[in-house]
Amino acid sequence: MxxxxxxxxxxxxxxxxxxxxxxxxxxxxxxxxxxxxxxxxxxxxxxxxxxxxxxxxDSKSAIYDAMYAEGARRFLDGQQDLEFVGDMRTDIETIGRYFVGFCTEDPVRYQLLFQRTIPGFEPSPESFAISVQSLELIGARLISLGIDDPRDLDLFTAIGTGLIDQQISNDPGGDRWTRLLDDAIDMYVAHVTRGSGVGRRTT
Amino acid sequence: MxxxxxxxxxxxxxxxxxxxxxxxxxxxxxxxxxxxxxxxxxxxxxxxxxxxxxxxxDSKSAIYDAMYAEGARRFLDGQQDLEFVGDMRTDIETIGRYFVGFCTEDPVRYQLLFQRTIPGFEPSPESFAISVQSLELIGARLISLGIDDPRDLDLFTAIGTGLIDQQISNDPGGDRWTRLLDDAIDMYVAHVTRGSGVGRRTT
DNA sequence: GTCTATATTTGGATAGAC
DNA sequence: GTCTATCCAAATATAGAC
Missing domain, CATH: 1.10.10.60 (Homeodomain-like)
Structure with missing residues (x-):
């Protein structure tokens, strides 16, 4: 046979x-x-x-969903290739640069993955699960760096999307906001390490 | 006659x-x-x-433009009613609360005013000018508080839109991100006053 | 200013032959 | 799997009567 x-x-x-x-x-x-x-x-x-x-x-929505899944998968794959050294400032910057770079290199993909602006479309549970996995990876990484308050994870994603959103909406193709990433990370790291002993001055 | x-x-x-x-x-x-x-x-x-x-x-675009103008006008009017006391932490919070409140109370209006997701529509110069005026007012206020680096204005708007964007996209109707506003402002104020003598410890 | 009538375009989707 | 043929619905927009 x-x-x-x-x-x-x-x-x-x-x-x-x-x-x-x-x-x-x-x-x-x-x-x-x-x-x-x-x-x-x-x-x-x-x-x-x-x-x-x-x-x-099967439908136009199915195409959107396949695009969503593809984008989310690409983000997750790239994320898993990141290399971390265990230092907070360095590793936060690694994640931040990846996030901002990924989103600004394709604003449409950003809009599909991270905003809710297509009337009538939402990703299927399977596609959405890929995104959830990415967020969980970031959360786990922050925890390994000692950032274990869930609020600080949300603050981190807010800073990232804020820079990205402003960049895409108000200076498309430029770097007016993305160039602020370093400053923003300094600000964030200083915030999450406040009063922790690390880097604190002993008066 | x-x-x-x-x-x-x-x-x-x-x-x-x-x-x-x-x-x-x-x-x-x-x-x-x-x-x-x-x-x-x-x-x-x-x-x-x-x-x-x-x-x-005259067209559907004209309706979008009228909506844009109305939203921008409302934002500007409310902004002019804000009362400031001259203290950085307090006044930044006043602006931040107003911005976040205004945007989250009507996500569609936020999308129209602050994002670029309607294919083929962009506001007329007259309508856009209203928005520009709002941003200039915020900039002037920050300068009066001693925040005179334009980058710090951009960072401020990024933090605001970041919280708003995450709130609207990932927890519509909730407060998962908006409740972080206080923390975010602490973080921002600490950042813009770093090394300025104000609030710095004398070792 | 509002209507009827209509033009025109565009869009997503189905049935059935090949 | 791809095509022709079609359907149906919705959309923006114009012309002209009332």
Missing amino acids: SGRPIRDRKTERRQAAIDEILESAWHLAGEEGLAGLSLRAIAGEVGMRPQSLYSYF | SGRPIRDRKTERRQAAIDEILESAWHLAGEEGLAGLSLRAIAGEVGMRPQSLYSYF
Whole structure:
């Protein structure tokens, strides 16, 4: 009897088509805005009729969800490649730079992952779980650095998104806010170490 | 000869209709999302045919712009009512509370005024000028408190929008991030006064 | 100023032949 | 899996009667 071949050429072609569709979706979202994305435009770019997209995705929402999952996965993967040294200032900066860099390098992806501005769309539980994992990793890292108050984790994410949000909204393509990251981290580290003995002056 | 009456009833009726349209626009943007706003839905609420709206607004963009102007005006007016005492910690908190309160009490308004997520819309120069005025007022206030580095103004707005953004995106209706405002202000004030002599310990 | 009528475009989605 | 054909709905916008 003939066993199943190692490579499934049909599945590979299908996956390639899916990848192409998503690539086009990202591109067009960048051009027209995330909320302005349309199946017709995607189909036009990949050389299909709009209806043919339904062979790959059940709905427009499903495309948004696949984009969300892809973005969240990419963030998580990059995050796991970060190298930490155990020093608070250094490691906080590593996370902060990664976060800010990732978000500003693709504002549309930031909007999809971290804001709630697409009417009617919310990520599926499976896709959302990827994001939750990222946040948990950051939380665990902060704890390992001695930052164990959950409020300080929330403050950290707020500072990050604040710089990113202002950068994207008010100086797109520039660095008016991202260049403040160093200062912001100094400020944050000073805050979480206040009165802890570390770096405190003995009067 | 008959002089012009003090009150122009026709103009008053027209203004009332405009107000009603905008009120409905805000309401529907809250229900369907800002990007999901439609002239049909507005017309339905105010008891008109969609086409009749064109007697009041040239386009859908013009409605967005009127909403923008109204929001910006409201922010500026409320801002001018704030009372300051000259103490940095107190006055920064006054501004911060106002900013966070204003934005979180109406997330759609925040999205329209402070983010850039509506494909194809940007405020007219006249409307935008109102926002600029608000930012200038905050900047002047910070300077009067001795915070004269423009970077520190940008850092301040970043912290504010960061708390607001996280609050709206990840805990809508709650206070998980807004309750961190006090801590955030402590952190910020400590940062801008670092090494300034004020509050510094003499070793 | 509001309506009817209509133009025009665009969008998401389904049925069925090939 | 892709196509043709279509549907249906919704959207913005204009012309002209009343």
